[in-house]
Amino acid sequence: MPNDKRGVSASIPATVTAHTATPEQKQARVYEVFQSISTDYDRMNDVISLGRHRAWKRALVRAIAAVRPEAVLDLASGTGDIALAIAQAVPAARVTASDFSENMLAVARQRFDEAGVENVTIACENALSLSFLDDSFDVACVSFGLRNMPDYGQVIAEMTRVLRPGGRFFCLDSSYPTHPLIKPFFRLYFKYLMPLMGTLVAHAPEEYKWLNDSTEAFLSKDALADLMRKQGLTDVTYRSFLFGGAALHSGTKPPATVPAASATPATPPVIPAKAGIQNAPTPTVPEPPYQDTE
Numbered sequence: 001m002p003n004d005k006r007g008v009s010a011s012i013p014a015t016v017t018a019h020t021a022t023p024e025q026k027q028a029r030v031y032e033v034f035q036s037i038s039t040d041y042d043r044m045n046d047v048i049s050l051g052r053h054r055a056w057k058r059a060l061v062r063a064i065a066a067v068r069p070e071a072v073l074d075l076a077s078g079t080g081d082i083a084l085a086i087a088q089a090v091p092a093a094r095v096t097a098s099d100f101s102e103n104m105l106a107v108a109r110q111r112f113d114e115a116g117v118e119n120v121t122i123a124c125e126n127a128l129s130l131s132f133l134d135d136s137f138d139v140a141c142v143s144f145g146l147r148n149m150p151d152y153g154q155v156i157a158e159m160t161r162v163l164r165p166g167g168r169f170f171c172l173d174s175s176y177p178t179h180p181l182i183k184p185f186f187r188l189y190f191k192y193l194m195p196l197m198g199t200l201v202a203h204a205p206e207e208y209k210w211l212n213d214s215t216e217a218f219l220s221k222d223a224l225a226d227l228m229r230k231q232g233l234t235d236v237t238y239r240s241f242l243f244g245g246a247a248l249h250s251g252t253k254p255p256a257t258v259p260a261a262s263a264t265p266a267t268p269p270v271i272p273a274k275a276g277i278q279n280a281p282t283p284t285v286p287e288p289p290y291q292d293t294e
Contacts, residue, residue, distance in 0.1 A: 023150035030148045038103035065089040069138035076145025080108025098123040132162045141170040147218035156231040163253040174215040177244035
């Protein structure tokens with residue numbers, strides 16, 4: 001049984017869905033799912049998305065590389081494909097691949113070893129309560145992981161906490177199209193065809209049924225953007241892929257607030273006169289530096 005650090009417990013009934021699960025049940029179920037599909041996860045991503053997930057992830061990595069970060073947190077890193085791509089795109093960056101599934105991280109470790117990268121660190125973490133210090137990373141990203149979390153807002157809050165002021169937040173995840181002509185086809189595909197492929201390829205129909213349920217239960221793109229703003233992120237935008245079947249959200253942690261300088265500088269104290277010494281002249285106090293308050 002997984003330890004308390006990851007906040008998961010014993011097995012729960014497979015009849016519990018992402019719509020009906022309590023937060024504790026959802027976290028336990030997600031742990032079970034990813035522990036069991038770790039060796040087939042990458043292959044199934046290619047099958048499910050018809051290979052399109054690779055292009056979406058490249059867009060994420062390009063956006064991260066443009067920041068020129070020194071420290072990156074890849075939350076829900078899974079098998080480490082995003083963390084590896086970031087490490088290779090930004091060799092000077094220190095990348096932390098974090099997940100709560102030991103089996104997924106074992107696949108990631110093998111991937112990093114085979115690639116020979118030395119700027120990636122693995123961390124087994126509970127996304128709801130990260131052990132990292134405040135203001136530790138220039139970028140925090142999560143790819144196809146947030147929808148599986150029991151508390152989206154808490155995860156975003158934790159990611160924001162560990163970001164440095166001015167740091168960038170990215171979330172790439174599945175979504176449902178809003179177009180009335182497209183949405184039924186996506187629902188048909190994810191609800192019926194994806195579990196079937198999970199059976200044929202990974203022999204895990206219930207696990208892939210859960211992943212569909214978690215997509216259906218996830219926030220809309222606009223609702224996720226609003227939640228990001230609620231957690232303190234600014235400059236929130238998103239980009240849709242495949243008719244809205246996936247989306248890349250981004251935001252910025254605001255710069256640290258600097259107290260405004262006093263409009264009237266304090267009068268410097270007068271030095272008491274001593275025998276044969278006149279009071280020292282009042283020194284000139286320089287004007288405070290200009291501060292952009294916007």
